[in-house]
Amino acid sequence: MTDRMTASRLTRRAFAAGSTAALGLALAPRARAQDKFPSRVVEVVTHAGVGGGTDITARMMMVHAAGVFQTEFAVVNKVGGSGAAALAYANSRPRDGYTILLITQTHLLTMLQGKAPVKYEEIVALARATDDPQVVMVGKNSPYKTAQDLLAAAKTKQLKFGATQLGGVDHLAIYGFAKKSGIQQPTAIPFRGGGDIVINTVGGNIDVGMLNYAEAESQIKAGDVRALLTLAPKRLGPLPDVPCSKDLGLDANYSTVRGFVALKGVPEENLKTLEQGLIKAMQGQMYASYIETSGQSPDSVVGRAAWQKQLDDFNAEGLDALKGLGLVK
Amino acid sequence: MGRGATDRRVAGATILLCAIVYAYTYTFDEVPAALMGGLGAELFPRLVLWTLAILAVLLALHVGSPPMDAPAPIPRPVWIAGGAMLLYVGVLELIGMWPASAVALVGLGWLWGERSLVKLSISAVMLTGALNLVFVRLLGGSFPKGLLGALVGP
């Protein structure tokens, strides 16, 4: 009995999707490997520990994946090094399509800083899983009532923005936003997570929180937090009155994204199978309701072409920002 | 060896450790000027190291700490048990975590004085099986298969 075989037993048992006996799977893979892809367990590598946001996304996708692909999926949690451990693990596996990664922009930044054993050029997009635009928010007692107020004030004053990690995705979004809107580079105050940023935005310890809608949903509804600007080309469904960056003529679009990728070298037909299967799995009812209720953009799931372009764009902009901040020479 | 010599040795070892770690703090990456807003990354660890070193001096001088007797030399079974633990990691890399665990249960049990290999083996298989049931079957964890497992598995 190999360990990987059983890893997604739980989901399978729960949904009775794949009824193949695990024993049969364990004994047979070699014989059937050539016939059809995928014919054994597909590993989904994430940098999040069990229960982290990215881990949950992977598990939600897997709810339907077993049925769609007629094989089992297993999450492999390789925590550490801001994605470097996950990339290193994927790099150590054969490039046959049986190992895919669920990545965030963090992985790209890690690669840009040369801290991972894989280069960006080796990443092949499969499908995007979630897309969560950043929203500029202020506390209830903030003097800034509109995005224009904030931008005007920030031109003459160095404001304090909450970020999750210095040199991380949030921080680069703040840097890029400041640059593109012509305000003074804010002081980034790092916090452990979105929840801390929400609390300190309400409490007035920071001037601005850059947050995803869902992170501050209940505070927005209760009137403790004011959303001023959505950093996306379109307004958000739940925030119809909040302008988007396009409304203000800004080309500042930032979002938290997660998506599936493989490493270069996987046969083309396997990539296609994976892309189509993943999209189909993520169109399942369970995943759709997860997307909707966790406040992600409804058009989160996109295929290879659009996802690859987004990755390319972010990679280019990320490099600029890291250089600007002095984190990459 | 008189009373207090042990404390002085502990203090000496602590101060040596502090010095090594302190030196290591000079190898931290530099923070780019654009990001450097507050206290540096090396400041807090250094502060703690200074405190630790001062406490070590107090220990050597027996201030706020009664002198202690030299402990008895480490008995041999401890070295053997420690060695067995290291061996476990080696065996684990070779034949995988579950087989290695079963072997460890028998081996350590024997070291601890149980001489009935039959009883040890039965309990080892039962415990490994039970753990496997919870960690792998129920919770879907994945564990090292070792070199041997890599040869056999897909």
Add this chain to the structure above:
Amino acid sequence: MDAFLAGMAILLDPYMLGVILAGTLLGIIVGALPGISGSTTTALLLPLTVTMTPGAALAFLGSIYCAANFGGSITAILINTPGDPSASATAFDGYPMAKRGEAGKALGISAISSAIGGIFSVFVLIVAAPLLARMAYEFGPPEYFGLAVFGLSMVAMIGGESQVKNLMSACLGVLLATVGLDLTTGVERFTFGVYSLSDGIEFVPVLIGLFAIAEMLEQATQHGVVQDYIRLTAVKLPTLADFRKCAKSIAISSGIGTFIGALPALGATTAAMICYNESKRWSKYKDEFGKGAIEGVAGPEAANNAAVGGAMVPTLALGIPGSTTTAIILAGLIVQGVRPGPHLFTEQPALLYIVFSSMLAANLLYLVLGLGAAKLFARLTLVPAAYLWPAVFVLSMVGAYAPNQSMSDIWTVLIFGVVGFLFRRYGFSPAPLIMGLVLGKMVEESLKQSLLIFDQNWLMFLTRPIVVGLFAVTLIGLFAPFLARAWTRTRKRWRTSPAGDLP
């Protein structure tokens, strides 16, 4: 009131009761096993709950959460291996009790105080959640700094006889807490290129090494020595007198535990640590601590279960989870279409009361199960060493590897096993080290965040009333013993001097 009754009525439904029972049993088991915590289990079972009705799903997750925090104490007491990080303070005195042959007593008081703490916090949740939740907004980095300093202030008194050694141990813990990416500068410290160190040293392997492996090496020194457990008392449950002795500690810890749990940045582990300190501070029998004080088991256990109800406060009332487990419960709520927030209490009270009543039921269930099985569990201490310690070793290794699937965690266990062994040999206690490791990160991070917020002006700390209050309590706590001694001396002099003055 109708909603409350409706919520309670689910307890009459056999299906719901079955779900809660299943969750409680599962929670106790995974809580007791090192390496799988309540959070891992809830994460892995989340997809399963999606198929349940919203009420059943929440009852299931909630009861796992409650029971896992109790389950951790079982292994902490019996084999010195905290099954859940929140039970690490329980091992300080629980294991010495078991060694003395009072395992049943320790397990019993753990079940009772856990249940009292848990039930107290659920009632606080019912009555004051929206109010208590607002308090979270008042706690920014400066306030957390004040709280961390307060938590660390007692560290010299915890552990062994020598205060200098206790402080050295704590310093080592704080130093270990600096390993990893520094939050406010993004610089990697002491990671030596090991990926898994960049998020800091994993807490669970450190615990397993310091407690379980160190104890195992210690046992090896006893090789051939006949175990003289007082076998008859090992299975005895606590008496009413034992409970009376712990009442104060349970009361204090339930309150503080609920409060700390309600702060989003702090969880059950910190609550248990601080309440271990407070149990000792307010105890009449301070000398017993570290050697098997029953209050030293009651305090942390009441606290870590009170923190469960506390942690649900910001989760439900603000939509901000304070721990990994509450984050998963939040995800569970959201997938079920329940949006947490202040409005939840007015809009969907029925579902809310299902959460409350299932948590109450889970607390009562593990109390019954825990007391019922305490005698059975306690017999584990009677298992021959040749079977017990190898099993503890294997359990430790599997448990250390499981959460992150990383070999470096196995090495961490072994290294800290040696550290723990040397610690004992030279008269150091691991308790201050663990406290330093838990609170050290908070001290540094909140200090640096505060200074960024204050534009590096240290005096600004004094403009925050809560911080000033916390500093004041810390100072009083530090100097109270001296003041008390001075006061008794003055009083004695005052009493004796008039007599002496009489002609």
